[in-house]
Structure formats: C-alpha cells, structure tokens
Amino acid sequence: MPQYNPPLRDMKFVMHELLHVVDELKLCPKHADIDEDTINAVLEEGGKFCSEVITPINLSGDAEGCVLDKTTHEVTAPKGFKEAYAKYVEGGWPALSCDPEYGGQGLPVMINQCMYEMMNSANQAWTMYPGLSHGAYEALHAHGTPEQKSIYLPKLTSGEWTGTMCLTEPHCGTDLGLLRSKAEPQADGTYKITGQKIFISAGEHDLAANIVHLVLARLPDAPQGSKGISLFIVPKFNVNADGSLGSRNGVYCGGLEHKMGIHGNATAQIVLDGAVGTMVGQPNKGLAAMFVMMNAARLGVGNQSLGLTEVAYQNAVAYAKDRIQMRALSGPKALDKAADPIIVHPDVRKMLLTARAYAEGGRALATYVALQLDKALSSDDEDERKECEDEVALLTPIIKAFLTDNGWIATSHCMQVFGGHGFIHEWGMEQFVRDARINMIYEGTNTIQSLDLLGRKVLGDNGKKLKAFGKKIAAFVEEEGTNEAMQEFINPLADIGDKVTKLTTEIGIKAFQNPDEVGAAAVDYLRVVGHLTFAYFWARMAKLALEKKDGGDPFYTAKLSTARFYFAKLLPETASLIRTARAGLQPLMEMEEALF
Template structure:
C-alpha cells in the first residue's frame, strides 16, 4: 500500500528561508498581521486533512470511479462525499477568498501550499474544489454585483461547486471554432444550446448545485475568438432568496472513460436551451475565462508537484527496503543476502532526479503564488506591474515544465519498483496514469510553449524575459566572488547568456518564416524552465552552504550538485534542437508520412 507524509520540513525551508514569504506578505497592508506561526499551523492542519481524510480514498476512488445513472446524475466514489462535507465544515474552501462574501482573506500562497498536499493525497478528489475556486476567481474579476452576491458566498462555502466548459467534440484548444449558441431571452438571460466535452467535475453528488461557466456565441457574434461570450449556467436556477429553484436544461450525457483521474467525473455536458447569464461584455468572454484558465494552468502545475512528491516518497521508501544484488563496491548490508537497491548508482540517479525536480517545482510554484499576492495587493504600482509580468511569463512554464518533469518522475518511481510498479496495490501505476493527463489539459504543453515564446517573449521584444533575467543577474553579482558558489554561478551565468542569444536567433528567423516558432517552441520552453530551476537551485545551495553540519542542508546541497551535473546538461541538446529549425520537420510532404 502507498504512503504519504506532508513534506512540512521542505515546505518551511522554501517558505521561510528561500522566499522569506511572511516578510514579503507583511509589506502588503492586507496581510500586515500574517506571521510564520499562523502559516505553519494552517499547513499542519491542512496536511492532516490531506493525509488522514482524502489520501485513504485515492486508490479506492481510482478503482471504483464515478457512476452515471439513467437520469444523468453521477455518483462519486465511496467516501468522496463525506470527505467533501468535512472539507467544507472545516472552512477550507474559504481559505483565500474575499471576506466580503464569507472568505477568510488569507494569501493565495497559503492556498497553493495547501493544494500541493491535497494533490499528493488525491488529485481526483482535489479537482472538485480546485475548479470551484477557479470559477470563484473568474466571477470576482468579471461578475456583476448581483452575480457576485448570488454565487460567491455559495462557492466560497463549498455548498455549490464550479466548472469551466470550453471544449467541444470538434474543438479543443482552437476555441475560435466553437459552436455552442447563446440566444437572448426577454428577461435578459440567454438560452444556451450545445455540447461540451472533457468537463472535469461536470456532474457529481458532492454539492447541491453546480455552477458551469460556459463559452458560447451570440447570434450576431463575429467569427473566431473575437465572437465568444461567457455565461453562468447553474444546474439549478437560484431563486431571489438564494434557495434553489427549478432544474436547468443542462445534463451529463456521458462520463468519459479515462486513462487516469478516475475519481473525478469527466463529463460530456449537453446544454438544451439552458438558461444562462452573461459574465463580462458581449464577445469578450475569453478575457473573463482567461482568469479561470490561467488559474487552472498554475493549478495543473501544482497537481503535478503533488504527484511528484508522493511518487518520490514511495519509491524512496521502497528503495531502502527492497534488497537485490550486492553493491559494486562490496556488500553494504552484510547481515542480509543482498543490499538495499538504494546502493546502486542508477537507482540513485532515478531517486535524485525525482528529488531534484520535485524540490525545484515546489520552490517555483510557491514563488509564483507569492508574486500573485504581490500583483494583487502590493501598495507599489511598479511592484504590482513587475509581478504581473513575471507571472504572465512563467505561467506556461509552470504548467508545461513541471508536468513534463513529473511524468518522467512518476515513471522513474515506477521503475524503481521494478515489476511491482506495475501492480496496482503498490499505487505507483496510478500516479503514472494520473500524471499523464496534466501534460494535456488546460492547453497541451505544445500550446504552453507557443504561448511562452510567441505571446510572452517575442511579442514584447523580450521585456518580460529581461525582468526575470535581471533577477538572475542580481543573484550572480551578489555571489560571484564566493569560491564555494562557483560550481553553481558559472553554469547559471552561461545558461542565461545562451537563453538571451537563442531568443534573439529564434525571433530573427521567425520574421522570415513563422514556422520557426513552432519548431523551436517546445525545446525553448524547457531551456527557460531549466534556467528558472538553475537559479532556484543555486539560491537553495547558497543557503545550504552556510549550514554544513545539518543533514537536511547536506541533502539539499547534494541535490543541487546532482541537478547541475546530471539534469542541467539537457539544455545543450535542447538548444541544438531549437536551432535546427523547421526544415527537418516540414520538408517531408504530408502524403509521404
């Protein structure tokens, strides 16, 4: 059976030593009284809920899955509903929500750290409240006062849950060709008709109402993405007093049978003149939905961080207990017929790869979450702008780089188990299956790569990228004179220069041939991801070097050295791939494949 223990020691290291998060938060008037002790207490209790309440439901939920009934209703796996009730009664959905509507008003950073643990414990279950928070955020940003008053208190309490309804059978990422229609009605509402697919949490029995945020077209809408509007379409129509009225014309037509995340109801949703209310302005629905979509992209990165952590914990425990063969340098467990497999160099390679990617992802996710708090609440407009630019730049990197690395990490975890990794009872094969979807949804990782290089780097002449580059340069300047930092500073400086050069080369080639962007995008994102990780690992190594006698810091330093020696060199291959351009990809006629 798998095991999970919230990694509070490493969380505290990132929050308090690497980011000095509570000091940064105290600069925001909203969080002036928020302290480290409060943060630690919240995380300890959140960890208990994750470990004791939803982690035991992970394997059983995967085995049972969700069940659709003849009337279109859906039952979640045994225990999910009770766990959700406990989650709501404890006030967890309200953690980082607006106090004006019943929220606790805590930092987004706190919720992000909480969600790492929830995702480690049970990604399928966590998607229900996770999507709800995304719907909440979209309505906070773009809802009318009446919509906010009707929906936000219920979403914050968890009495109602939320979804995002984008994809259609013929239309995935290319939302410009969606067909769902919105017909104006006399009372100011709209009749929504169409079919949406891949709708996570689309129907379930956890909450009394489900609030769908649906993209659709008005009758006179222009073609393409400029003709998309956003609508609130509740499962049950709210009455003026907040109670539930009649059933709306939206029903789950089917549950999609998936490779992983079986405990989450991924639905085909049929809208048959369902009543909806517009969010934001006509034909500008993508602007409103992007609040939820960007939040979801960061959330998917956090999902993968959670899976990477739990997979690492289990493969590490197995490697210490499983005895196979002798060490190449002579027996280590002399009282046993064989040594534990952790003595073997390649098993250590797999474990250290998991550890290096997981700990860097934690630092990355928490840093971005802290910048979101600063973007929204810092009193200095320039700081808000800088943080907004960095969050925009790094959102596709969080989504794509972390999910790619986590799929590799869960596969490595399975490999550590050998044949037992293929056996369900050990839990590892579920982590591989669950991790695989994270590379696809909320925009495939290719789409994230195109977004990074096209919209976030080349579109502004590299201005946002240069803001991150200045952080790297400042750290290099601060530590360049330290001999013990040389092994980290020199490769970090080298990669920073190469990213600058590579960006310019791709931009110049793309002006002559736009296909160059598509050809270079995926390796380019991984290079940028490694630049972020190299900067973070160098910073973590700097802290560890000053505490050489403590085992925790010794492990941190050794992992940093492993990352720079064994993982960062991937960038040499990636840069060559990006420079190879579009010709090797586009030369072959499609008919000859």
C-alpha cells in the same frame, strides 16, 4: 497502499528561508498581519487532512471510478469522496484565500498553493472537484456583476456549491474560435443556451448541492472566431432571487469519458438543452473573463504534477530502502542480509534524485510565483503590481508545461524503482503515472504553453518580461561571483543565462522571416527556460544550504547534495535541447504530407 507525509519541512524552508514570504507579504496592506506561526499552523492542519482523509481513498477511488445513472443523468463519485468533501467544507478549506466580503479567510494565494500541492499528492482526482470551483470563483470575482457575486461567490467560497469551466466541444479543443454553442437572448435578460461540451472535469457529481457551470457560447449576431465568444453562468439548479435553489436547469451529463487516469473525477460530456444562463462580462468578450479561470487552472495543473512528483518520490524511496536485490558493484553493504537494498545502486539513486530535484525545484518556483501573484493582487505600489503581473505571466506557461513534463518523468522513474511491482495497482505507482499524463494535455497542451511562452510572452514584447527576470538572475550571479564555495552553481547558472539570451535572439531573427520557426523551436525552448528558472532557484537554495550545513541539521546536507545532483545530471539536458531548437523548421517540414 501508498502513503503520504506532507513535506512541511521543505515548504517552511522555501517560504521562510528562501523567499521570506512574511516580510514580502507585510508590504501588502491586506496581509500586513500575517505571521510565520499562522502560515505554519494552517499548513500543518491541512497536511493532516490530506494524509488522513483523502490519501486513504485515492487508490480505491481510482479502482471504483465514477458511475453515471443514464436515466437521471446523475453521477455518483467513488466511495468516501462525498464524505471527504463534507469534512473539507466543514474545515473551511475552500475559503482559505477567498475574499472576506464573501465569507473567505483572506489568506495569501501562496498558502492556498501549498495546501493544493498537498491535496494533489494525496488525491489528484478528488482535488479537482474543489480546484475547479476555485477557478470559477476567481473568474466571477474578477468579472461578475454585483448581483452575480452576491449570489454565487458566498456559495463557492464556502464550498456549498462547486464550479466548472465548459470550453471544449467535440469538434474543437484549444481553438475556441470554432465553438458552436448558441446563446439566445430572452426577454427577462437571461439566455437560453444550447450546445454540447466534452472533457468537463468535475462536470457532474454528488459532492455538492449545486454545480455552477461557466459556459462559453455565441450570441446570434456574434462575429466569427474568438472575438465572438461570450461567457455565461449556467447552474445545474436555477437559483432564486434569495439564493435558494429552484428548478432543475437544462444542463446535464450525457456521458462520462473513459480515461487513462484520474478515474475518481467525473470527466463529463455536458449537454446544454435550452439551459438558462446569465452573461458574465460584456457580449463577445467572454475569453477575457474565462482567461482568469484558465490562467488559474494552468498554475493549478502544474501544481498537480508537483504533488504527484512528491508522493511518487516518497513511496519510491521507502521501497528502495526496504527492497533487497543483488549486491552493490563495489561489494556488499548490508552484511546481515542476503542482498543489498536497491538504494545502493547508482541508477536507482539517479531515478530517486531526479524526482527529488524536480519536486523541490518545482516547489520553490511554484511558491515564488504564488507570492508574486499575491503581490500583483494586493500591493499598494502600482509599479510593483505591474512588475509582478508581468513575471506571473512569463512564468505561468513554465509552471504548467515544465512541471508537468517533469512530473511525467519523475513518476515514471519512481514506478521503475519498484520493478515489476510498480506495474501492479495495489502499490499505487502506476496510478501516479496515469494521473500525471493528463496534466501535460489539458488546460492548453504543453505545446500550446510553449507557443505562449516563446511567441507571446518573450518575442511578443521583444523580450521585456524575460529580460526583467534575467536581471534578477544576473544580480544573484554578480553577488556570488567571488564566493568560491558557490562557483559550482554560479558558473553553470551564468552559462545557461547567456545561452538563453543568444538562443532567444537567434529564434527571434528566424521567426521574423518565417513565423513557423516559433512552432519548430517552442517546446525545446520552454524546457531550456524552465531549466534556467530551476538553476536560479537551486543555486539560491544551495547558498542557504552551504551556510547552514555545519549546524547539525541533515536537511541542509541533503539539500546541498540534491542541488549538486541537479547541476551535474539534469541541467546538462539543455545542451541537446538548444541544439535541437537551433535545428529549426526544415527537418520538420521537408517531407511532403503524402509521404507520412
């Protein structure tokens, strides 16, 4: 069975040495009292929960899956999931970054992000149950009425109830303008909602007393397309005025999806049969409210793959040090054994270092974005809030798409390290690969994220957000430009920065003539910009490692070696990506449809 050790040392390095999060957060009034010891203590305890409570039920949960009783429409989660969730609630973990007004602890989003990374490493399928709840909390906190907030937020904060978001329908996925679910107004101000939703993660289960579905549907007089969508709260059990549970609502699970991975999470087909709902926000403005939840989910999905990258790396390293196979090409290394451990072989090291570089680079980027989100939510400086909001908007599609692409690459590499054993369920590696694959698909496929980055976030404002982030990179390049020890990192960082600027301009000119050029270049473009962000954070981490490597702590020596590997072996991928992005639309559209 795979093991997991929370990467607390690297988390502390990113938070306290790279990003100086305590100093940054103290400028936000609501976090003025935060200190390093508190952050570390919370994550140490969280790490224990992850490694001791939910890691042991990951492999078994995947094998067992969820079970639907077609008579009652009730779903039973795998053995141990309900008990683990009860411990999670008892420990107060759902409330970490929630508003104290509703029973939350009011801690920074950044701490919650680190906690969720560990939870995803330990058990992604289980983590999706509380993860969706947090998104529902965010949407209602931003757009709910005072009455809705008073009824639902304390229960979501405590974890007594869980939440979902019900978007996708059998005939439409990303194109929500096509959805057909109907909401009929009632005399008492509620709505009767009818329709069918599919692919609803954590849509039905036995972990909590109630499930709060956030459902997109159309009013009878709604305009066509995405401008005619409203958002509704549809609880599994109707809620009385005093907050107690009432009658069973007309929303139920009609079936469970048979998935490639995340078997421990109930991906449900949800049937709405005259279900009672209350509107969130304004009529026909449901997408604006739901996007709060969707953006939180996109950051969460990137975090899922970050977690899987880390745990796959840990287990592959342990195996590579133990498994003996052949001798090193340069001669025997383990003279007391019949063969050398496979970690001596260059390509095994390449696979391991790829996973390590993507995990540590992803952690730096994800923690940075969470910190910017904290400042966007809590700073008392309006200009700083706007700057941070723009940066989060720019980097969200990169978190979602680049980290999940990297997670797929890394888990596949780590399974390869195991050879034939990697294909066997008991080792756990093939589960990491299967679980990682969904992250590239849901919450907006990675192609959708790429279109969002290039079309909306970059070209949509003439590169304003990208230029603002680029200024930070340029300032760092200038600051370290005369530091001889940093040239192996600064020169390639400056080079990729210049190339991104040129590529963006070139694609923008093409897109002005034909918008389809955005679709032709977007996926390659996002990956190039993803590498730009990683190169920036890896250069900054290398600077710290260079300064501290002679102090006797091997952590910094390893960090420097990983940085050198990233710049030598992974960043050069951008050369081919830039070339294919520049190849443009014609090679994709030249063939007539009939010839496919």
